[in-house]
Amino acid sequence: MMIHDKHQQTVKINDFEAPSKNCPVCSAEALFDPSAWRALALDQAPQRYYVIMRCGDCGLRWLDPFPSSEGYKFMYDDNYYSSIESCDHSCDEKRVELSLYYLKIVEHFRVLGVSNRLCDIGCGRGEFLDILRKSGMASEGLDPSKYATEMAAARGHKVWHGTLDDFPAKPSSFSAAHCSHVLEHVPDAHVFLDRVRELLEPGAPLYLEVPLQFGGLLERIARLRGEKRHFTAYSIHHHYFFTPRSLTKLLQDHGFDVISLTTFLPCRRGMRPPGPRKWLLQTLLWLANKLSQSGDVISVWARRQQ
Numbered sequence: 001m002m003i004h005d006k007h008q009q010t011v012k013i014n015d016f017e018a019p020s021k022n023c024p025v026c027s028a029e030a031l032f033d034p035s036a037w038r039a040l041a042l043d044q045a046p047q048r049y050y051v052i053m054r055c056g057d058c059g060l061r062w063l064d065p066f067p068s069s070e071g072y073k074f075m076y077d078d079n080y081y082s083s084i085e086s087c088d089h090s091c092d093e094k095r096v097e098l099s100l101y102y103l104k105i106v107e108h109f110r111v112l113g114v115s116n117r118l119c120d121i122g123c124g125r126g127e128f129l130d131i132l133r134k135s136g137m138a139s140e141g142l143d144p145s146k147y148a149t150e151m152a153a154a155r156g157h158k159v160w161h162g163t164l165d166d167f168p169a170k171p172s173s174f175s176a177a178h179c180s181h182v183l184e185h186v187p188d189a190h191v192f193l194d195r196v197r198e199l200l201e202p203g204a205p206l207y208l209e210v211p212l213q214f215g216g217l218l219e220r221i222a223r224l225r226g227e228k229r230h231f232t233a234y235s236i237h238h239h240y241f242f243t244p245r246s247l248t249k250l251l252q253d254h255g256f257d258v259i260s261l262t263t264f265l266p267c268r269r270g271m272r273p274p275g276p277r278k279w280l281l282q283t284l285l286w287l288a289n290k291l292s293q294s295g296d297v298i299s300v301w302a303r304r305q306q
Contacts, residue, residue: 007092013094017144018031018032018051018053018107018166021034021053021064022298023057023058023060023246024060024188024189024190025053025055025058025060025246025249025250025253026057026058026060026063026246026249027054028055028056028058029056029057030050030053030054030055030058031053031054031056032052032053032054033049033052033054036052036054036061036089036241037050037051037052037155037170037180037216039187039214039219039223040229040231040236040237041228041229041230041231041232042231042235042236044230044231045231045235047294049065050063050064050235050236050243051064051287052064055246056280058088058239058243058245058246058249059215059243059245059246060196060242061213061214061235061240061241061244061254062239062241062244063236063238063239063240064150066187066236067187067241068221070183078092079145085271087224091094093106097268097269097271098127098268099131099254099271100267100271101265101267101270102128102131102280103131103135103198103269105128105178105207106131106132106135106137107229108207108301109137109176109207110135110137111180112176112301114137114175114176114192114204114205114207115137115260116137116138116139116175116305117138117139117173117174117175117176118137118139118174118175118176118178119140119141119142119169119173119174119176119177119178119179119199120139120140120141120142120177120178121141121164121178121179121182122141122142122143122151122179122180122181122182122185123141123143123148123149123157123159124143124145124148124152125141125148125151125152125155126141126148126151126152126155126157126159128141128178128180129141129152129155129157129159129162130155130157133157139157139158139194140157140158140159140160141157141158141159141160142160142161142162142163142167143159143160143161144161144162144163145161146161146288148157149161159165164192164194164195164196164199165191167195169197169199170205170250171198171199172198172199172200172201172202173199173201173223174199174200174201174204175200175201175204175205176200176204176205176206176207177196177199177200177204177205177207178206178207179206179207179208179209179253180195180207180208180209181209181211183209183210183240184210184213184238184240184241184242184243184295185237185238185239186239186240186241187239189239189240190250191258192305193250193251193256194254195253196254197254197255197256200304201304202274202304202306203304203306204281204303204304205301205302206256206283206300206301206302206303206304207300207301208247208251208299208300208302209297209299209300210240210242210247210297210298210299211238211241211296211297212242212243212294212295212296212297212298213238213241213300214261215243216263216288216294216296216297217284217285217288217294217295217296218285218294218296220294242298243262243265243298244293247261247298248261248300250298251302256302256303256304256305257302257303257305258300258302259301259302259303260300260301261293261298261299261300261301262289262293262295262298262299263288263289263294263296263297263299264272264285264286264288264289264291264294264295264296264297265295265297265299266285266286268280268297269281269282281299
């Protein structure tokens with residue numbers, strides 16, 4: 001049974017307790033979120049070690065505790081991409097589907113005046129770098145996965161194996177940065193964004209994308225259908241679970257002006273065969289984004305302040 005003691009601000013499930021904490025983004029009070037905890041199957045973990053905290057103000061959720069910087073490097077160094085090589089994120093259909101999405105991002109960078117010196121932070125195996133090269137845009141990437149950077153280097157890309165902490169680029173080295181589905185993984189978002197800002201020249205654009213976890217339409221549908229998940233390494237590989245409000249505040253606090261934010265990207269599924277199912281899904285996501293910013297991702301264009 002769950003008990004919420006308003007005086008001690010502690011949530012308790014049987015013998016498991018989680019005291020309140022301050023939000024790492026807005027400093028407001030955050031409490032243990034048992035619903036998100038169960039959604040990630042953390043109640044099935046061998047030891048009840050992890051909790052999900054939720055801020056009552058900006059809505060940020062986060063995994064507590066999260067691996068240290070050393071633990072983060074170990075988690076992603078060798079086996080992260082190789083272990084998912086057979087999943088849908090790596091299959092040929094997914095790569096083809098994402099090609100239009102990548103092209104749209106490159107086109108928007110050009111609209112914002114970027115023609116070269118773009119850094120792909122969390123470049124993976126180099127799929128986005130491929131599109132940049134085809135578009136004639138000079139770029140380089142970095143990733144903590146040795147496996148991924150070796151694959152990207154084999155495709156002829158300039159890549160760095162490591163994290164932003166040890167990336168040897170000098171301040172203001174880049175005229176733009178691309179950072180897709182990376183920020184939710186890092187040990188400390190504040191340190192990470194400070195380093196991103198340092199690497200960018202004044203006025204440089206940043207594309208940032210993270211999942212809209214727990215609050216998105218597709219996850220709500222999955223919960224209504226009673227879908228369950230089991231505890232795996234993927235239950236603990238995200239540190240932060242952002243909302244549009246928390247991500248906007250975080251960027252602003254670290255010297256970025258938000259140009260635009262959406263929670264629905266139609267081009268992500270743009271190359272799927274047309275039909276009633278695709279039309280219905282796209283329509284529902286469009287409405288969810290329009291009415292309550294609750295599509296399935298958080299896509300942000302920002303610019304480093306002068």
